[in-house]
Amino acid sequence: MENNSPNSVSEKIPFWRDVRVLRVLFQVIFLIGILLLAGILYMNMLRGLRGLGLTLNLDFLNDEAGFGIAEGIAYEPSDTYLRAFWVGVVNTIRVSIIGIACATILGLVVGIARLSSNWLVRNIAAIYVECFRNIPLLLQILFWYTAVILQLPSVRQSFTFFGGVFINQRGVYLPEPQPTSDMNIWLGYLAGGFILGLILYLVRLRKLRQLEQPGFPAKWALPAFLLVAFVGWFLTPGKPFTWELPALRGFNFAGGIYLSPEFSALLVGLVMYTGAFIAEVVRSGIQSVAKGQREAAKAIGLNEFQTLRLIVLPQALRVIAPPLTSQYLNLTKNSSLAVAIGFPDLFNVGNTMMNQTGQSIPIFGMIMMSYLIISLTTSAYMNWYNRRINRIGR
Numbered sequence: 001m002e003n004n005s006p007n008s009v010s011e012k013i014p015f016w017r018d019v020r021v022l023r024v025l026f027q028v029i030f031l032i033g034i035l036l037l038a039g040i041l042y043m044n045m046l047r048g049l050r051g052l053g054l055t056l057n058l059d060f061l062n063d064e065a066g067f068g069i070a071e072g073i074a075y076e077p078s079d080t081y082l083r084a085f086w087v088g089v090v091n092t093i094r095v096s097i098i099g100i101a102c103a104t105i106l107g108l109v110v111g112i113a114r115l116s117s118n119w120l121v122r123n124i125a126a127i128y129v130e131c132f133r134n135i136p137l138l139l140q141i142l143f144w145y146t147a148v149i150l151q152l153p154s155v156r157q158s159f160t161f162f163g164g165v166f167i168n169q170r171g172v173y174l175p176e177p178q179p180t181s182d183m184n185i186w187l188g189y190l191a192g193g194f195i196l197g198l199i200l201y202l203v204r205l206r207k208l209r210q211l212e213q214p215g216f217p218a219k220w221a222l223p224a225f226l227l228v229a230f231v232g233w234f235l236t237p238g239k240p241f242t243w244e245l246p247a248l249r250g251f252n253f254a255g256g257i258y259l260s261p262e263f264s265a266l267l268v269g270l271v272m273y274t275g276a277f278i279a280e281v282v283r284s285g286i287q288s289v290a291k292g293q294r295e296a297a298k299a300i301g302l303n304e305f306q307t308l309r310l311i312v313l314p315q316a317l318r319v320i321a322p323p324l325t326s327q328y329l330n331l332t333k334n335s336s337l338a339v340a341i342g343f344p345d346l347f348n349v350g351n352t353m354m355n356q357t358g359q360s361i362p363i364f365g366m367i368m369m370s371y372l373i374i375s376l377t378t379s380a381y382m383n384w385y386n387r388r389i390n391r392i393g394r
Helices: 006-011 019-051 081-113 119-132 137-151 183-211 221-235 261-287 291-299 304-340 346-357 360-393
Strands: 159-161 165-168 171-174 176-179 241-244 247-249 252-254 257-259
Touching (some): 081 261, 081 304, 119 261, 291 304, 304 346
Antiparallel strands (some): 171 257, 176 241
């Protein structure tokens, strides 16, 4: 009897005609070609560096930097290039985190305002979005720096707010909290309030899930934490911290938190630009929720704010989160435009290091790896959050 099983047929096919073998073979050949091309480019790079009298290594990072950085963590010109590079990394992370937080708040408010029933509010939000997202970010940063901040009053004619906030052409000066010896006592109360709030949060969350009802799980937890913190403040023998106010000494302010003109212009530019895109993401996410959801919420007696907070936004988040990740990554990478106004971010400091050492390739690699690590960390967190809200929504 003739054997027509698939195994016997496949045994008769020569390996050079077997699709499975050819698929793997072509992939191996392609990979070898990529490696050969990379090797050729690498050897060509080494020959070019030898022609310039340079070597490809990171030994220069331990040499004295010899240049100053006007803003950032503690640093002296006598520190190493590695320390200088780290200052740039911290400055980039700082402006990115603050920018992401502010742009998210601004985008959420404007996105909701875009759908307002009030004609004036709706159109003001639309004008903001259409203006700021269609003007190049670099032009906006230069505008805030040269046409706004540098045109502010001098130090002695500073704008003053609340008696402790000063704004002038040299930057922004804010009160800074200074812990006292009694701070540890108050931190103990805060820890107790946090534990109590966490217990109340879990209890309410479990109750809401059992009843299958929408609600705010922190309804009891947040007031309990604030109450313990408030009572603990008065039970602490002394003040847990005091405020160090900026004071005019000579030709400038001293004390408090200082935000340079470069940092302020960069932050405002990034927030205003990215906030416009986030507003559109929020608007589209809200509009993706079925109209019947709002009608059902109205039928059970929820007001507009409760409907938005309990019904619309939780469902819209599943649509908002993925494009929101892209906006966060764009803000972080767009911070490299700080080089145009002299803010010592990662790219600016790296550019100075390249000019002084001539080690452009290693430093470019360090810059790219730094941005890659920051971006992958942001993406990992947002992907985790996206999976979480999708799991809760099912």
